[in-house]
Amino acid sequence: MTYIKPIFRHPLLPKNKVGFTKKDYEGAISTLCAGCGHDSISAAIIQACFEMSVEPHKLAKISGIGCSSKTPTYFLGNSHGFNSVHGRMPSVTTGANMANRDLIYLGVSGDGDTASIGMGQFVHAVRRNVNMVYIVMNNGCYGLTKGQDSATADFGSISKASKTPSPFQGIDLVGLAMEMGATFVARSFSGDKSQLVPLIKAGMSHPGFAFIDCISPCVTFNNNKGSTKSYSYVRAHNEATSLLDFVPEEKEITMEYEEGASKEVVLHDGSVLLLKKLAPEWDPSDRLSAFSKVQEAKASGEILTGLLYIDLESKELHDLFGTTDTPLNTLREKELCPGSEALEVINAGRR
Template structure:
């Protein structure tokens, strides 16, 4: 399928301080499966940018490979952006950020793109405290290659054929915390009331901000035995031609009860159990955040909300004492000070 532009009709829609409606923050029409949680994340990003009164051209979208990485085409069509090779999005984002740190960088990735081939890239972007919002759309499977288990699939989770996953999962939030990330959050794509504020907070955070979004894959989760209600349908297929039938499915949404818990019934009858962090939870306590993530799953519930925040860390620009002016705006004589300056720099490392 090819992406098609959306009809632009905003006559009766409210405007933000820039005089823009949410339509100004949209992209082309989505080609994802009907009901995909990734489209809900896209809608939340549109809403967050609109509410923050940020101009679309002030953003730079970067993505890798996977269903999640396609979604950068579906929001803020007037912004900067690049779709990279598999797992290499953080390096490209680092280079772009070093040249022009004035933009709002949004990295869109998935559990396959970030936790497998791109795991090392993901880790070093955190170590550098790259100033960006990193949205990891986590569905536990490889959706583009017919739903194999990803690195985030829970141990013992079963596929449609009943085959259990026998490898321990990688939790991106635990990894981010142990690597020193200053902003770590987890959310559910169906809860826009929680996701939009987290995105707004992540965009405004100075440094690396991770939001791990549990985002249902409606094509590969209609079976019993999967702890996230996701699975793969085919392990082997004919390499010449393959046809799938994807049934229409409604988007899954929900609201938290007064006690902070929410049960989400999936399309296959399976259930997600989500719980917000308590009102007295301290997001500045790293040890508490790790304990919450490590022990919270023992009761079958997934903890959501702002898990950790550290606003005292220097971002990559400050740590490397980069100039305030974007490098692509500096005059040539400053970017190329000559052979003498280069020799002096090299002498420092001898």
């Protein structure tokens, strides 16, 4: 019986800049079904945080309800965490972010948590450009309640529970996020860490709402023939916009690519997202071009993955509000209540 991971790790595990190994970013052993895509996404988050040398106490992971929202137990065991009410992760994160802008916010949600009960919360977090990474572990079904079709189940997709093709149009979260003015939109696949890890890293570097819709097959209820979110279907229909490489600020870019075959996207903090083998007619910093490419792919039944859109001029919620650089939760009475003399001055100015 194994519900405990052995304490031993590879003796040659590398350390990152802040002196941690990957083990320091792990959480408890997963209780999800064996082979669940969510576990791979957890591993990608661990990998990304390790590679970014994030100090665990400077990150907060916040989730709602569902299989997806259980996962924060399984990664970053040394970070802050809040498992909120169903669909309310965006609001709780917004609140936390307002109180302490110094943390990295990692919101984890599922297709039910985002596209059904939490839809209203989601769109407002997008339009407010809350500085967070928002990952949807999207498996197109309600795994925790025996696999009924969710709102993101594609039209015509068959799951093990429904047994019949879905009669409804699935909600395309990527299109919705773009429509709502999201400043960083990506889609990925749990089975492709070489793409997912750089996207999470880029998302953490992006000032504002970084949305990653990650297709994550439900092995138990939605990995069957006829499903559009199974491992084999996604592998067969995955059209990557580009190969990705995330280059931190201090590293030099040494690889050279043919002109037109690659594009460097310089992120706000100076780090670079290198997009290789780029689809030629497409520019990820142009909202219109991204939008039409996403629609084209949808029409042709392809699943477009990679970084789809990025607004390099993004201003996050604190910038829009013009709040102080000091986290609000550290402001004490002295700063918040400058005294009657200061009040007199303000009042005098209003007279």
